Amino acid sequence: MNLPADHGPADPAQPVPLLLVLLGPTASGKTSLSLALAERFAGEIVNCDSGAMVREFEIGTAKPTAAERSRVPHHLFDVVDAAGYVTAGEYARQARRVLRDVSARRRLPIVVGGTGLYLRALLDGLFPGPERSEELRSRLRERAATRGSTYLHRILIHLDPVAAQKIHANDLPKLVRAIEVCLSSREKGSRQKMSQLWQQQGRDPLRGYRIMRLGLDPERQALYKRINQRAREMFDSGLLEETQALLAKYGAEARPLASLGYKQAAQFLRGELSREEAVLAAQQAHRNYAKRQMTWFRREPDVIWLRSFGDDKPLQRKASAHVENFLAADQRT
């Protein structure tokens, strides 16, 4: 906090603003490390976690607490309600806006999160594809429900054989999106295919920032253990009550209620699982999720990996040292 936050705004005369990205699987301690770094380097935290964007979902999303949020500015938490949703494109737009603001204030933006797709949308950008079309989607889903997803795959083979080869016949959401892209561009007469969009390099990357990525990668077994503890604590500290209230307010169909922890809590409330079974299932779901996150992040370029938890003090010192180098390198420019 005493450092002169000399990583200025997007002014041609000024050095390029810096962006710190902190990624890692669930329960790896991102919140803790992000707070430490934000306090030390005059930073502001920009959420990159789909679940944490939803209002009223507190316990199960492991958002930073009110106390933690009062220590340093936090952005993009609690921006939609359970009835709404945030697409990757929408996230990227909002996050970029926040980034500019933070940089303009000469503070260090720290993007923190575990949603790989959102991060990619923010940093690399999405191709200029059409937005989702609700009625087309529900029509396609209906077809898939009666005739199987293979039916959609056959449609895609006609529309875009290259894409059809890359998307598995069982992967309903991706088939739907690909068909959506092909059809809606056809309506506009452009006849753009999904596979052509894939080929476009660079898409719409975030420009004007020097980016440093820090990744948390604690030892797998230790991570799983921590996930188990945390999932159980969620149940012990009110997840069931929270879920019940959300269920009453938004109904069972609200998408976030199908997410990690909430899904299992709802199953218990409906009597489908015992409480203990629900806890175990939630733990399992979190572990599986963490693994998928790591699969995604391993592909992320130029990550400085730190092999421990974010609340680990030695790790925090190491992370700080990296950030210091990063800032210093910038001043030399």
Added chain:
RNA sequence: GCACAGGUGGGUGAGUGGUUAAAGCCAACAGACUGUAAAUCUGUCCCUCCUAGCGAGGUACGAAGGUUCGAAUCCUUCCCUGUGCA
């Protein structure tokens, strides 16, 4: 102690004489991912070897024997587990 029901790969659970190294599901591990992503999907999954294949060999369905050209599957004994009766 008697009577039933069982003992299958990390788990669950099919299979009841032969194309069975043994379905399916789960876990584990690896991978993909371009607009609801905390979603969705894919691959591997007994061991060893290689020319890496719908390849070769070796182990394997509680244990030991037996029947059979051939057994996870049939018979015998034994050891465990659950339930019922004592």
